[in-house]
Amino acid sequence: MQAEQARALLHDMFQAAIDAAQPSGTLAQYLPPPPKGRTIVIGAGKASAAMANAFEAAWEGPVEGLVVTRYGYAVECSRIEIVEAAHPVPDTAGHRAARRMMELVANLTADDLVICLISGGGSSLLPLPLAGISLEDKQAINQALLKSGATISEMNCVRRHLSTIKGGRLAAACHPARICNLLLSDVPGDDPIDIASGPTVPDPTTCADAVAIIRRYSIDVPAHVMTVLASDAAETIKPGDPRLPDIRTSLIATPRMALQAASRVAERAGIPVHILGDAIEGEARDVGKVMGALALETARHGQLFQVPCVLLSGGETTVTVRGNGRGGRNVEYLLSLALTLRGEPGVYAIAGDTDGVDGQEEIAGAIAGPDTLERAWRLGIRPQDALSANDGHGFFEALGDAVITGPTRTNVNDFRAILIAR
Template identity: 65%
Template sequence: MSQAHGAAPQSELLRRMFDAAIASAQPELCIPPHLPAPPRGRLVVIGAGKASAAMARAVERHWTGPLSGLVVTRYGYNVPCERIEIVEASHPVPDAAGLAAAQRMLDRVRGLTADDLVLCLISGGGSALLPLPLPGITLEDKQALSRSLLACGATISEINCVRRHLSAIKGGRLAAACHPAQVLTLAISDVPGDCPHEIASGPTVADPSRCEDAIAIVRRYGIALPQAMRAVLEGGLGESVKPDDPRLARAEYRLVAAPQLALEAAARVARAAGYAAHILGDAIEGEARHVGTVLAGIARQAAERAQPFAPPCVLLSGGETTVTVRGAGRGGRNVECLLAMLLALQGHPRIHALAGDTDGVDGSVDVAGAWIGPGTLAHAAALGLKAQEALAGNDAHGFFGALGLSVSTGPTRTNVNDFRALLVDAAA
């Protein structure tokens, strides 16, 4: 592989940028500055998400007084804690372990006093990990709905709106159960726009959306609901906690890590290697394949016209795209975006790219993403791999795996959403 501008191969630089983005959102770095003063009463730690166990460990390491608690994280994302119980559950489709943990979490915060403090640690993935349905709705109902929402092409905002109105713990209900205790939520954002009620479906914040909004989303994507779910939404029984609810008067919310900060960390790595770094956006949404095509077009314009940026440069972006699964493949929004990018670039000799999920899991596969270079498309053809067929079948993971171009991180124990970097070298 050719050398990057002034230093390492392009693939190595892309990976160092990705690693820097992940490192910027590590709980050990971002949690301690936000820890509160000790309360007069008890400190109870709760939380959910792919980063929640690592967040809990950071709290334990930097908190000198007594505490107890319970957090739930994804299978494989556990870290050892001494005073906070860590439960593992399924993501992205919920399971019985998550349901039991959610019920126990509610039980722990009931009966607190005004002198007590609840420290809630929230990160991406918390919605699936706290699947406590409203009465009459079964776990099996929730699982089927999750699969339908994940496959239909709905945005994360739409998915979480439906989740909030069918849950006994999301949409501010967890904070309401803590009343009259003080609640401080420390959150790591994985959603476009960093909106508090979208991160893990907002268990400790007010929700401005309504049951009618959830019904409209379900109808938009043609999702068939069981009778119990329809009754909850149509009868208004799933209405979430609203901004004027007095039970949230003592609830505070702080964002401690976010996609923009991760992109800025990657930009610093690019600049240190001699590339101009440009952040195109931290909240880019849309069908993954369409986003990939557009990003490829911007990179080609930079390479050939020095517009809107002159090479050598790196184009960075984040957000959360979607995949409408129509084929038999395993999906994965980052690899699907990258595969569409590969087809649009057509082996451009000066453009390399990486796309990955900062939680280390792209879709349902324990692979973060993949990378491409100028020779990737020709190499695939020589091996008999057909990029267009792989894209049509939502099988980007299979395509890049066969080429040995997958990017694996293992559990990162954080989550600040998608990461995309296109590296554009100057002409020789």
């Protein structure tokens, strides 16, 4: 297979993964019957505006609501208000929207229905700190968590216990209305409590868990915030709470669905596919080393898988930022993978976030091939130095190998594919 063909196939697989997670193709089948009373739509996340648009197309009755999405991810709706706010670090626009959302669901009745459209990114888009904690406190803690190497589950545990809207608190505010959660998963394992920090599902974790995570990663948290975390006010809504009796939760798109869609693209090209997992976590560079070793063993000896083949994986790795680079877990993974492969002939790879944003950059990820390291050396770039500086984005941008999708308006976590073509 020629290099151009290999790269085109990887791009097509990534696009198929993104397309499979579009709410327009999946949401309608999960809608409940209309209620006797009002229908209120609320939601947050990178895909929430697209979800609201798909809901309006499928819902014939009256509806009102408010959904918060990332800047640049708005989709026009006629009955549901769409607000844009900041991600991954929250801002005042998200703070105002979160407060308005809590007001919108106040004073509902048992005849009313609340449709909750939740996707990844909702944690930063719904910042509503507990009393005694400022938005600036949450911004600083969020920044520290993003650089700490904590898993998404650990980060969201801390976020839930600093919030008056996450960890089931939004659902409690909707009581006694019926709640229908439509979730688009971006987390390993698809646990609803970790999707946007679970604003409309009960939370089994505790304040003690949050404090343990802060200490585990040496997060610099002000003393007054720790005081709040030690109080009863910081505890989230637990399973069995009488305010959450009537909640139905459906996953309308998941990382596994995206990997399966990409798999079909490769199989149509006559190349067998092996899905290694949709919930792989760990330091991005370590995952890159392991995946590189698997690819080398397959390419050189054919003992793990027969060649040609594609190795697919998903999940959410982490980057502990120690250098002066821009981070980005997909590009860090891919650079580590390339260093492990050392130009192995016939092996190509792509890694990208299905939301189009890797870390804090408007870049989905990158693509690598047998010539990646050689081209970098010719430009005077030292790949190992770039990895040490956490500068995967700078590295692949210099080679012209960054993958830029623009806003995809969906989010089912990271996509990784290794094509072993010889």
